Amino acid sequence: FTPFPTIYNTERPDVVAGNLLEGRIAIFVDGTPFVLIAPALFMQFFQSAEDYYARFDIATSIRLLRILMFMISLIAPATYVAVTTFHQEMVPTTLIVAIAAQREAVPFPAFVEALLMEITFEILREAGIRLPKAIGSAVSIVGALVIGQAAVQASIVSPAMVIIVSITAIASFATPS
Known part of the structure; x- marks a missing residue:
């Protein structure tokens, strides 16, 4: 019963790899370009894929x-x-x-x-x-x-x-x- 999403979705492989390295679970569904990442934290929605490449x-x-x-x-x-x-x-x-x-x-x-x-x-x-x-x-x-x-x-x-x-x-x- 939370107003915030508990699963994050992405199409980018680098975001999936970064989340796997952070200890999250990636759910791949055959036939779709999206990967579901669980659990999603509130701060994760403010994170961009380019953040991994910056200092x-x-x-x-x-x-x-x-x-x-x-x-x-x-x-x-x-x-x-x-x-x-x-x-x-x-x-x-x-x-x-x-x-x-x-x-x-x-x-x-x-x-x-x-x-x-x-x-x-x-x-x-x-x-x-x-x-x-x-x-x-x-x-x-x-x-x-x-x-x-x-x-x-x-x-x-x-x-x-x-x-x-x-x-x-x-x-x-x-x-x-």
């Missing part, structure tokens, strides 16, 4: 950066909603006045605004994955720019929320698995 200090600092990016992608929208809705005294006065001025024309509360933007971004990400590679990334980038700009101009979302969701999206791409 330990560089690989460790990059892994710590990935963990920081995971935390940003996990809590950035929630922190923005909590600060702008309930704890305005935590933000410098000039910044909260600027955010309030941006949010003045937005008809939705910050929570609905964040939820709307996150769902829109996930739809764009899924569309980019399903389209052919040549046009998938272009559709995702253009769609995000056009929808974000149109939503700000239509006063559906504030520019600050677009920035927070963009930071969250970019940070979520830093996690290798």
Whole structure:
């Protein structure tokens, strides 16, 4: 009953060899390119295959950066909603006045605004994955720019929320698995 995966899958032979050397079990299934590795630890999902080829200090600092990016992608929208809705005294006065001025024309509360933007971004990400590679990334980038700009101009979302969701999206791409 854990929310985290307990089995890791990979297609790379060097990752399988590295995990075998670390004492894990590899399960090969005939006819598939994937190998299942058990048990999977939470920290293993922040490890990239290139970490085995770098010096330990560089690989460790990059892994710590990935963990920081995971935390940003996990809590950035929630922190923005909590600060702008309930704890305005935590933000410098000039910044909260600027955010309030941006949010003045937005008809939705910050929570609905964040939820709307996150769902829109996930739809764009899924569309980019399903389209052919040549046009998938272009559709995702253009769609995000056009929808974000149109939503700000239509006063559906504030520019600050677009920035927070963009930071969250970019940070979520830093996690290798």
